[in-house]
Amino acid sequence: MAFALITGTRPEIIKMFPVMRAFDSEGIDYKFIHTGQHHDYELFLKFIEDLNIKIPDYNISLASSSGPIEQLSEMISKIGSVLKEIKPSSVIIQGDTNSVVASGLAAIKSRIPVVHLEAGLRSYDLRTPEEYNRRIVDHMSNVLFAPTIQSERNLEKEQVPGRIFMVGNTIVDAVKLGMQLMSTKRSHMYGIKESILSKIKPTLDPSKCVLLTLHREENVDNQDSLRQILSALTDSGLHYICPMHPRTVKKIHEFGLEGLVSSTVKIIEPVGYFDLLALLKTCRFVISDSGGIQEEVTSPFIDKHALILRNSTERPESVASGHTIMCPIDYNEIKKSIRKIDLGELPKKLNFSPYGDGNSAHKIVEILKNPMIPIQCKIV
Numbered sequence: 001m002a003f004a005l006i007t008g009t010r011p012e013i014i015k016m017f018p019v020m021r022a023f024d025s026e027g028i029d030y031k032f033i034h035t036g037q038h039h040d041y042e043l044f045l046k047f048i049e050d051l052n053i054k055i056p057d058y059n060i061s062l063a064s065s066s067g068p069i070e071q072l073s074e075m076i077s078k079i080g081s082v083l084k085e086i087k088p089s090s091v092i093i094q095g096d097t098n099s100v101v102a103s104g105l106a107a108i109k110s111r112i113p114v115v116h117l118e119a120g121l122r123s124y125d126l127r128t129p130e131e132y133n134r135r136i137v138d139h140m141s142n143v144l145f146a147p148t149i150q151s152e153r154n155l156e157k158e159q160v161p162g163r164i165f166m167v168g169n170t171i172v173d174a175v176k177l178g179m180q181l182m183s184t185k186r187s188h189m190y191g192i193k194e195s196i197l198s199k200i201k202p203t204l205d206p207s208k209c210v211l212l213t214l215h216r217e218e219n220v221d222n223q224d225s226l227r228q229i230l231s232a233l234t235d236s237g238l239h240y241i242c243p244m245h246p247r248t249v250k251k252i253h254e255f256g257l258e259g260l261v262s263s264t265v266k267i268i269e270p271v272g273y274f275d276l277l278a279l280l281k282t283c284r285f286v287i288s289d290s291g292g293i294q295e296e297v298t299s300p301f302i303d304k305h306a307l308i309l310r311n312s313t314e315r316p317e318s319v320a321s322g323h324t325i326m327c328p329i330d331y332n333e334i335k336k337s338i339r340k341i342d343l344g345e346l347p348k349k350l351n352f353s354p355y356g357d358g359n360s361a362h363k364i365v366e367i368l369k370n371p372m373i374p375i376q377c378k379i380v
Contacts, residue, residue, distance in 0.1 A: 002030050002089065003028070003029070003030040003031070003088055003091075003115075003368070004030070004031050004033055004083065004086060004088035004090070004091045004092065005019065005020060005030050005031070005032050006033045006079065006099065006103040007032075007033075007034050007094070008034065008035035008075075008099020008100070008103075009097050010047050011290075011291070012095050012099070013034075013044075013047050013048070013053075014051070014174050014273055014292065015094050015118065015169070016092075016117070017051045017170075018170045018173035018174050018361035019092070019117070019170060019361045019365065020032070020053050021053070021177065021361065022361040022362055022365040023365060031058065032053075032057050032058075033056060033058045033059075033060070033103075034056040035062070035075050035079065035102065035103070036059060036060050036061055036062045046272040047272055050178075050273045050274050051178075051273060052181070058082045060078045060079065062074055068129075071098060072098050072101065072102050075098065075099060075102035075103070075106075076106050076109075080109065080110055083110045083112060089113075090107075090112060090113040090115050091104070091106075091112050091115065093114065093115070093116055093117065093137065094116070094117035094118055095117070096118075096121065096130040096134040096314075097130070097133065098133070100116075101133050101136055101137060104116070104136070104137045105140070108140050113142040114137075114141045114142055114143075114162075115144075115145070116141040116143070116162075117364070118147055118151075118169060119137075119138050119144035119145055119160075120138065120146040120148075120151030120152060120153075120155040120164075121134055121151055122134065122314055123312040123313055125312035128312075130314070131314070135158075138158070138162075139160055139161070141160070142162045143162055143368075144160060144165070145165050145166075145167045145360075146165065146166045147166075147168055147355055148166070148168075148317050150317060151166075165363075165364075165367055167360045167363040168355055168357065168358075168359070168360035168363070169355035169360060170360045170361050171292060171296055171355060172298075172357070172358045172360065173356075173358045173359065173360050173361045175277065175296055175299040175302060175358075176299070176301060176358040178274060178277050179277060182277065182278070195275065196271055196275035197278050197279070200241065200266070200268075203266075204239065204241070204266055206279065206282045208284060209238075209239045209266070209283055209284060210238050210285055210338075211240075211241055211242075211279050211280060211285075211286045212233065212240045212241065212286075212287045213243065213245070213286075213287075213288040213289070213293060214229065214242070214244070214245065214248050214289055214309070215245035215247055215289065216290075218310075219289050220247055220251045221247075223257075225329045226248075226251060226252070227255070227257055228331040228334065229309060229329060229334060230260035230265075231260055231331055232338065233264075233265060233287070234260055234261070234265065236335055236342075237264075238264065238338065239264045239265075239266070240265045240287075241266050241279060242266065242268065243268050243269065243270050243271045243275075243276070243279070244267045245270065277301075277302075280296060280297065280302045281302055283304065285304055285305040285341050286305070286307070287306070287307045288306055288307075288308060289308065289310055291314065291315060293306060294306065294308060294315045294318045295315060295318060295355050297318065297323045297324065298323045298355060299353055299358075300351070300352065300353065303349065304323070305323060306323060306324045306325075307337050307341055308325065308326050309327055309329060310326060310327075311326070311328050311329070317354035317355065318355075320354065321349060322346065322348060322349040322350055323349050325340075325341070
């Protein structure tokens, strides 16, 4: 029987991509299901094209105007119908989104074992919905792939019922594979056309700019928080390149904050994965509220500092490695932190990633192939 790999957002696709590649190289049968939690299907297809992975076997269409409760309910029902049809040996999910919770619940209610990639992350900040999602999924999973020693310890402390394996994070694999695809002479086979860098260079030097990504609900849905962030960026005197999330664009207009976006902040359309890697590799440093970027900057292929606009993180390893610094949403604190990074007043970074050596997908697949691993449903 085939595995069912389920994604719902672009970060999940990126982190599942190395596992899909490993499955393909091993000739392992799997079905790819996408829940459509991110509504922009064209950008989703751009990621599929960039990563050279197959179109989903099942692409679930969701009501675009539904709230989180309705969305979760709809996903559980529709994923359950797909699982009933394909009857997979186990369901593989990654991360901490509503799609992950819905997929896990649909699986266990269908008496199908759950395999959770990136298990054990904890911020201990219950103001964020992702923290609840992580805990729920970890406690319903049969096999848990923890990316670090810390995440493994978190799971052991909580006495989760499933089997735990520390394997690293597939994001390091994804960066490595992405860089290899970008540099190969056969890059045209992978949809790599004109680079985002060449599009920007006529008017701006990306190597002298800070890469900015901003999308989290607590930052962009709060008018005061968004105002303080934009004001600090504009007043910092630096130049920024910002592939802006549609949610952020909408809120800037809704709150009437267009005047705080100065000419030093170059807003561009959301980009595919290769363009994101190119920007990460080239920029001076990064400012973000993203979880994945906290990991990507630790890759030896990127190795950048990042200022993380959050009060807490479920990825303390990137702080300990010297790659990221946390910053509360406060105008003065943001300006002070930007200046600190710009002047190079940070401790030296470790010369390796705390998230592994880029071989996590191979470890995961080898474990799943092992007949001694009891991937058996515990639901009675």
